[in-house]
Amino acid sequence: MLLPTPTTNEILPFRTEGFRTLAEGLDYAARGRTGMNFHDSRGELVCVLSYTELRERAVRLARRLAATGMARGERVAVIAETSPDFVVAFFACQYAGLVPVPLPLAVGFGTRQAYIERLRGMLRAADARLGIAGRELLPVLVEAARETAVLGVHTVEELMLRPAAAVEPEPLGSDEPCYIQYSSGSTSFPRGVLVTQRALVANALAIARDGLALRPGDRCTSWLPLYHDMGLVGCCLTPVMTQIPVDYIATATFARRPLLWLELISRNGGTISFAPTFGYELAVRRAQTANGIDRFDLRSWRVAGIGGEMIRQSVLDRFARIFHPAGFDARAFVPSYGLAEATLAVTFAPLGCGSRVDRVRRGPLFEVRRIAQPAAADEAGAVRDFVRCGRPLPGYAVEIRDDQGRPLPERTIGRVCVRGPSLMREYFRDPAATARVLDRGGWLDTGDLGYLVDGELVITGRSKDLIIVGGRNIWPQDLEWAVERIEGVRPGDVCAFAVADKDEGERVVVIVECRLQDRAARAELRREVHRVVTATAGVEATVVLAPPRSLTYTTSGKLSRAAARERWLAGDILDLDAGAEETAAALVAA
Amino acid sequence: MTAVPDEVELFSTIRALLSAHNSAGIEIRRDTDLAADLSIDSVAAMDLVMEIEERYDLDIPVNEISELRTVGDLVDLVRRQIEERRG
Numbered sequence: 001m002l003l004p005t006p007t008t009n010e011i012l013p014f015r016t017e018g019f020r021t022l023a024e025g026l027d028y029a030a031r032g033r034t035g036m037n038f039h040d041s042r043g044e045l046v047c048v049l050s051y052t053e054l055r056e057r058a059v060r061l062a063r064r065l066a067a068t069g070m071a072r073g074e075r076v077a078v079i080a081e082t083s084p085d086f087v088v089a090f091f092a093c094q095y096a097g098l099v100p101v102p103l104p105l106a107v108g109f110g111t112r113q114a115y116i117e118r119l120r121g122m123l124r125a126a127d128a129r130l131g132i133a134g135r136e137l138l139p140v141l142v143e144a145a146r147e148t149a150v151l152g153v154h155t156v157e158e159l160m161l162r163p164a165a166a167v168e169p170e171p172l173g174s175d176e177p178c179y180i181q182y183s184s185g186s187t188s189f190p191r192g193v194l195v196t197q198r199a200l201v202a203n204a205l206a207i208a209r210d211g212l213a214l215r216p217g218d219r220c221t222s223w224l225p226l227y228h229d230m231g232l233v234g235c236c237l238t239p240v241m242t243q244i245p246v247d248y249i250a251t252a253t254f255a256r257r258p259l260l261w262l263e264l265i266s267r268n269g270g271t272i273s274f275a276p277t278f279g280y281e282l283a284v285r286r287a288q289t290a291n292g293i294d295r296f297d298l299r300s301w302r303v304a305g306i307g308g309e310m311i312r313q314s315v316l317d318r319f320a321r322i323f324h325p326a327g328f329d330a331r332a333f334v335p336s337y338g339l340a341e342a343t344l345a346v347t348f349a350p351l352g353c354g355s356r357v358d359r360v361r362r363g364p365l366f367e368v369r370r371i372a373q374p375a376a377a378d379e380a381g382a383v384r385d386f387v388r389c390g391r392p393l394p395g396y397a398v399e400i401r402d403d404q405g406r407p408l409p410e411r412t413i414g415r416v417c418v419r420g421p422s423l424m425r426e427y428f429r430d431p432a433a434t435a436r437v438l439d440r441g442g443w444l445d446t447g448d449l450g451y452l453v454d455g456e457l458v459i460t461g462r463s464k465d466l467i468i469v470g471g472r473n474i475w476p477q478d479l480e481w482a483v484e485r486i487e488g489v490r491p492g493d494v495c496a497f498a499v500a501d502k503d504e505g506e507r508v509v510v511i512v513e514c515r516l517q518d519r520a521a522r523a524e525l526r527r528e529v530h531r532v533v534t535a536t537a538g539v540e541a542t543v544v545l546a547p548p549r550s551l552t553y554t555t556s557g558k559l560s561r562a563a564a565r566e567r568w569l570a571g572d573i574l575d576l577d578a579g580a581e582e583t584a585a586a587l588v589a590a
Numbered sequence: 591m592t593a594v595p596d597e598v599e600l601f602s603t604i605r606a607l608l609s610a611h612n613s614a615g616i617e618i619r620r621d622t623d624l625a626a627d628l629s630i631d632s633v634a635a636m637d638l639v640m641e642i643e644e645r646y647d648l649d650i651p652v653n654e655i656s657e658l659r660t661v662g663d664l665v666d667l668v669r670r671q672i673e674e675r676r677g
Contacts, residue, residue: 041649106656109624109635115656136653252652256640517615549625 002045004268005035005245007219014216016208016242021197022178023094023171025204025241030055034245036236037268038084041253043260049084051240057088059168061156062095066165068152070098070129075180077101077119077128077150079137080227082250085156087226087236089132090179096169101126101180101192102227103141105251108549112140118190119144122182125190126428132156174198180428181229183340184554192428193340203233203343203422204241206393211336211348212272212303219300220246221270223254223261223279230308233344234274244272258282262296262323269300276308280319281491287322299327303351307336309558310459310477311387316355330354337389337457341437341444343422347398347457349390357385358458367472370413372451372458384478388456396420398457399443400450408451413460413473416448465561467498469506474498474537476561479510482536486528488516495551495564496533496541501587508533508541511564513548514576522577542587544568545576594672601665607641608661620662628661646672 008014009032019025035050065076078089080102093100103122106115123131123145131153133141142153172178178200180192208214220239224231231251239246247264254261262283265273287293306316320330333355338345349356360372362382375383392398399407400414408414423444426434437445449466450459460475467474479496483489493513501507510533516522526543533541550573552563567573569584595603605618611630612618624630630638639650642664648671658664 041643106653107635109630109655110657110659112656136651140653250652252636255636256643548630 002048004037004045004247005048005050006033007245007269008216009033009243012243014243016205016214019201019241020174021094021172022200022237022241023091025201025237026051026055026058026091026094029240029243032243034243036084036087036239037245037247038082039247039249039253039260039264041250041256043249043253043257043263047084049087051243054084054087054091054240057084058091059095060164061088061092061159062169062171063164064159064162065092065096065098065130066167066169067163068130072097072170073099073176074130075099075101075126075128076130076132077103077123077126077141078131079103079105079133079141080225080232081105081134081137082223082226082248083134085132085134089156090236093172094178095171097172097176099172099177099180101128101182102232103182104227105137105225106140107252107255116140116144120146120148121188121190122192123148123150125182126180126192130154132159172197174201177425179232181227181232181340183228191430191433193424194426194428195340195343195422196425199343199422199424200233200237201241202395202420203345204238206395206422207234207238207345207348208242210393211334211345213351214242214244214272218244218271219268220244221261221265221268221273222246223249223251224274225251229338229340229344230274230276234305254279255282258286259290259296262298262326265301266295266297266326271300272303272305273301274303274305274307277306277312277315278309278491280306281312281315284315284318284322293323293325296323296326298323299329301328301332303334304328304332305334305336306355306387307338307345310461311335311355311389312481313355313357313385313387335387335389337459339446339448341424341446342396342418342420343424345393346396346418346420347390347392349388349456356388358388358453359383359385364472367474370473372411372413372453372460374411374453386458386460388453388458390457391455392418392420392457398452400452401445410452410454413449413451415463416446416450416457416459417443418446419443462561465497467496467506467508469498469508469539474508474539479508479533479536479541480559482532483510483512483529486525486532488525492551492553492559495559495561497561497565499565499569499584499588507587508537508539509544509565509568510541511544511546511550511568511573513550514545515548516545519577523580526577526580542581544573544581546573547576594669594676597665597669600669601661603645604642604661604665604668607638607645611638618661620660620665622661623659624661624664625659642668648672648675 012032029051038047040046090100131141174197178197182190182192222235331354335349337347359375361375397419399417449463476496480494483494495511498506529543552560
């Protein structure tokens with residue numbers, strides 16, 4: 001019978017510091033007995049990859065990669081399935097002096113063609129020379145690699161059969177890149193975040209030592225995609241750099257059976273696991289139809305991290321309530337803030353305190369002057385709760401700035417800018433996009449809006465998504481979350497944005513994906529959406545009841561409001577009931 | 591081990607599972623488009639796949655899912671998977 005790797009190394013001392021590169025981190029971890037455990041779609045353990053074996057296989061593959069004749073620093077694109085082969089390929093690149101580019105996976109029915117195009121865009125932007133995929137996805141990657149600079153597409157197994165280089169290649173050094181992550185930008189012009197070894201090492205250390213206070217006995221559990229910073233850096237590379245074992249299920253497995261996540265934590269005594277709010281939400285949703293919450297034992301879970309999108313306290317409260325009987329302690333919640341451009345983490349809320357909110361007053365002070373005035377604890381009505389994401393990690397700084405770049409005082413909302421040892425070097429081969437976010441003083445404009453309170457960061461939204469109507473700031477999330485609560489509307493069905501109308505005012509548009517076939521039922525829903533939008537933000541909106549799948553999401557599952565706006569303006573998203581509301585053309589045209 | 595269900599039986603079982611996602615109440619046929627006609631988004635798709643897997647004790651590969659367009663495609667995939675499983 002297969003047994004998971006142990007939680008601790010009995011002989012090898014726990015060590016987080018002193019590594020200069022990712023390869024050095026694995027060299028050390030390989031001397032112990034811990035490693036990675038992969039589970040299938042039923043949660044059965046199907047593959048154990050100790051760090052010893054990971055290193056052995058990565059070095060073996062590196063010698064084959066070195067024999068292909070690729071030049072040092074060239075890119076190898078690898079489809080980031082949650083599999084031993086992906087991790088081996090990623091680390092083989094480290095040992096071979098090549099730069100891995102993790103590629104995303106497809107989701108949903110009938111998405112194959114769009115997926116191939118997205119992959120092709122990334123292969124081109126990264127100027128990749130080699131593609132690696134599992135057997136099942138190989139044909140997809142082969143097709144995507146057409147008319148790109150990719151010379152070959154193979155499985156790890158195939159590459160292992162090739163001749164090895166006579167000389168062991170030189171691993172990527174501390175001044176060299178570590179990987180390129182494509183997380184933003186459009187299909188045709190994706191933006192690749194180039195993370196250096198120095199940045200990765202700095203961020204992994206800050207996360208391990210200062211954010212999580214990792215110690216022997218910690219064990220990570222993850223379903224997060226490995227093509228994303230939270231999954232890759234947080235739940236794969238940081239564990240390697242700290243010899244912490246990881247238990248994996250694939251993201252698609254989690255989407256089908258969210259409770260397997262909690263089952264795995266229960267079974268192996270997981271202590272650390274991260275998810276965006278929607279992960280906790282999926283578990284809550286499934287738990288409501290499943291029985292036997294008490295079959296879980298979540299007492300070991302000391303850090304239930306949250307990041308990746310705006311944190312919704314109400315979801316965390318529900319999760320804590322439902323899983324309390326299984327021993328879940330709400331104090332385990334640790335909100336954090338980070339982004340791929342900073343490798344991963346920038347701030348961490350203090351451990352053991354749970355998720356804490358800052359309740360602010362709505363009204364002109366907040367919406368016009370952008371000042372987050374604290375509301376009384378018992379104040380109801382016009383208030384808004386924001387989650388405190390904690391202080392910057394040691395060595396990092398956060399500054400809130402106005403649109404002219406001047407620093408703002410505490411409790412004033414502005415652009416969130418960060419500085420620290422793990423900022424990306426650049427958007428790969430995109431100096432214009434890089435210059436827009438990185439300044440000479442070493443500050444990164446994150447594109448997020450937020451404010452500071454007691455030195456803690458509070459995020460209020462994305463700056464490019466902010467709606468300003470009549471001088472008032474309206475956060476699209478507020479509208480979306482309110483509309484999502486309407487009966488029959490689901491999370492992710494709603495998108496709010498503003499367009500300049502023909503009178504040069506801002507018009508709020510709310511798109512709701514609608515599955516109702518009955519015209520009268522749709523009219524009813526439309527009335528309700530209008531009512532909720534007005535009640536939430538006090539504005540009139542154009543409500544668009546659109547066919548399902550009208551909205552677009554980034555690979556990280558973030559709603560792309562800009563894409564929805566663009567498509568609606570172009571007439572690509574039409575109301576199911578023509579004539580029910582003003583069309584984009586009528587609204588915008590003079 | 592479950593016997594390989596015949597075409598009619600398989601189709602009617604899958605149709606029954608799909609009915610939960612058929613809020614519009616349209617007639618489900620082999621050429622019904624899963625995404626466009628039945629509004630099955632990526633989250634609902636995973637729910638549905640799980641129900642089918644549980645029913646027939648299968649593991650449907652994720653990449654196959656992205657290639658499915660119609661109800662007929664889905665029925666055929668499930669039949670192939672059941673047959674493979676039986677060897």
